[in-house]
Amino acid sequence: MIRCIIIEDQPPAQRVLQKYINDMGNMELLATFADALQAIDFLKAETVDLIFLDIHLPKISGIDFLKVLAEKPHIILTTAFPDYALESYEYDVVDYLLKPFSFERFVLAISKVKSPISQEVKGENQMENTALSDMIFIKSGYEHIKIDVADIFYIASDSDYTEISTAEKKYLSQEPLRFWEEQLDSKKFVRTHKSFILNISKIEKIIGNQVRLDDQTKIPIGRAFKERFMKHVLK
CATH class of the missing domain: 2.40.50.1020 (LytTr DNA-binding domain)
Incomplete structure (x- = not known):
């Protein structure tokens, strides 16, 4: 099970991600935050495998959040602006989803999350990766x-x-x-x-x-x- 959080200030975008995560079946959404500062204390207390991170956020941008994040889980950036694609990969992100993105594109991004941090059993990790390769979703x-x-x-x-x-x-x-x-x-x-x-x-x-x-x-x-x-x- 991939444990994840969403950092996104737009409710429609939050709902899309929440639905896609729920449809996957092998992901657990722990929390949704409207800005990155709200997520910092949560990340200190909880082990998270993956963050869906918007770039344009109030108070602190997604890119600035990446710069100050001490221990980075896997990051998938979500944004309506393609201008940051090149810069984002300097921070070793898993993928860059340009809004609006399809469920098929979402699944492709998730398939790049190779080793969830919270999984301690190698066999369980292999089952997660196999599940992604054994099915596809057609809209x-x-x-x-x-x-x-x-x-x-x-x-x-x-x-x-x-x-x-x-x-x-x-x-x-x-x-x-x-x-x-x-x-x-x-x-x-x-x-x-x-x-x-x-x-x-x-x-x-x-x-x-x-x-x-x-x-x-x-x-x-x-x-x-x-x-x-x-x-x-x-x-």
Whole structure:
């Protein structure tokens, strides 16, 4: 369980983060603060793995807070302004979320939190990391639908969205193919074409410049991707 706090002065942004944290299932929100000074005493008394930290805050900015924070847990910065991105990485932050951000982008940021400070059992830590790699969330209207990664056959790019195909259903996502390429385990998923990523475990056969999956779907192999794909699959 990743123990976290939110330091954010805008109630709408607080509510978004609170919902996303609750939807994860492997995170515990300990407290929410409207300014960084309120959080200092709390951090002296409690062990926290992760802080969601806004940059533009009353009394003291998020960047100034980072400068004076003696023992730093993992930090994910949240802001509506991209100007601080470069400076923020000088303080070894985990990620930089530019508002408004999707739940998928939030999950990607959380997946970079490798070793929660409060976890003493290595096996528990491994289970947390595995949980993130075994599921993805697809935004559909006002809902976020959880999909088991093992059920995915392929992901295809189609202009402004990507289509995630499982045996039972196809889901549309506004995230680009590059996002899913970074999100999914590269040992299990591979790019075959500028428009396709597929699940290696679903391959039935490879015929020339084409892959046939267990559901009989035919996926092209692009010339620029073939050598890397074949080495990856046939190693």
